[in-house]
Amino acid sequence: MPIATETTLEINLKALTQNFNYLKSKLQPGVQFMGVVKAFAYGSDSVVIAQKLQELKADYLAVAYASEGVVLRDAGNKLPILVLHPQTVNFDKIAERCLEPGIYSPLMLKRFIAFAESLNLQDYPIHIKVNTGMNRIGFTPEEVSSIPELLQKTTSVKVKSIFSHLAASEDVANRAFAERQISLFKKTSDELIEALGYVPLRHTLNTSGILNFPEAQFDMVRSGIGLYGFGNDALENKNLEPVASLKTIISQIHHIKKGESVGYNFGFIASKNTVTATLPLGHADGIHRGYGKGKGFVTIKGNKAPMIGNICMDMLMIDITGIDCNEGDEVLVFGKTTTAEAFAERINSISYEIITAISQRVKRIVVH
Numbered sequence: 001m002p003i004a005t006e007t008t009l010e011i012n013l014k015a016l017t018q019n020f021n022y023l024k025s026k027l028q029p030g031v032q033f034m035g036v037v038k039a040f041a042y043g044s045d046s047v048v049i050a051q052k053l054q055e056l057k058a059d060y061l062a063v064a065y066a067s068e069g070v071v072l073r074d075a076g077n078k079l080p081i082l083v084l085h086p087q088t089v090n091f092d093k094i095a096e097r098c099l100e101p102g103i104y105s106p107l108m109l110k111r112f113i114a115f116a117e118s119l120n121l122q123d124y125p126i127h128i129k130v131n132t133g134m135n136r137i138g139f140t141p142e143e144v145s146s147i148p149e150l151l152q153k154t155t156s157v158k159v160k161s162i163f164s165h166l167a168a169s170e171d172v173a174n175r176a177f178a179e180r181q182i183s184l185f186k187k188t189s190d191e192l193i194e195a196l197g198y199v200p201l202r203h204t205l206n207t208s209g210i211l212n213f214p215e216a217q218f219d220m221v222r223s224g225i226g227l228y229g230f231g232n233d234a235l236e237n238k239n240l241e242p243v244a245s246l247k248t249i250i251s252q253i254h255h256i257k258k259g260e261s262v263g264y265n266f267g268f269i270a271s272k273n274t275v276t277a278t279l280p281l282g283h284a285d286g287i288h289r290g291y292g293k294g295k296g297f298v299t300i301k302g303n304k305a306p307m308i309g310n311i312c313m314d315m316l317m318i319d320i321t322g323i324d325c326n327e328g329d330e331v332l333v334f335g336k337t338t339t340a341e342a343f344a345e346r347i348n349s350i351s352y353e354i355i356t357a358i359s360q361r362v363k364r365i366v367v368h
């Protein structure tokens, strides 16, 4: 790994490949793999990750919003791309870039059909999202029964897949809830398929679903967090490797006398003579203010150094008393040893939030 000379987010494509192969090894033969690359591929780099997933022969990509799919198409990605949460205002962008909308309500289906007809589109691929208990977006099972009638009147769209989302797939104490969702999904999709007269793909598992509900793989699975190295489970985390490592350097070292303060609003007051270091990393880079006042820590040559005082916009200060280090030395925030998940726990957060929060200002470098 290169030594950091400024704040960098390292993206390890070898780790991505291993995670992909591990998750694929959990699938029954013929089950397709959709790589979820929304939110800049969970805070890393969606173009780079999507390109690698295409090389690895993933079957599908998913993004949350149309604009995220546009970026991938404009970078030349050829995989089919599901837009999980499209909006009417973006239908033009979706069709121009051959993105495939996840249709989640009767209103949206009517609007998309009208849009597709206005452009004389034929068999445009759409995906039907069913709400089986998450109560976020999706057709209720009752609403699903109105879909065939709407589709019979048009040749402009064709259902490429039917999908749902589990509300607590990582929560082994509540397996029964997920099992009810899965059986409702099966029943609702069986009925829709029968009425359509053709057979779209079916999918309902996210990463934790892949790991905990192997019987519900249907035709495809959708994995995000697992690709990036987290399994929402201490045991599974051992089989996965974090893709992103956040590193920075020491900008300046200060010798603070007992009684002096450090940073805004006297957020740290030295109770003894203290050596501090200032890092070029702040809340504008994605380090939440909650990490201040000793909650967060970084690692320098294997030594933990707590974040002290208030996190500033572009900088934060750490206590390096007793640690042998110099200005310019590399500092690890999270990565392989201190994982983003362990870092997240310090402020009662989760890996998803921490890795997606790393702002676009932080330089990305790809390591192979």
Ligand SMILES: *Cc1c(COP(=O)(O)O)cnc(C)c1O
Pocket: 036, 038, 084, 165, 205, 206, 207, 208, 222, 223, 224, 225, 226
């Ligand atoms: C984000 C998302 C996923 C991916 O979930 P992970 O837990 O990251 O694997 C799958 N499906 C839907 C609908 C999503 O919004």
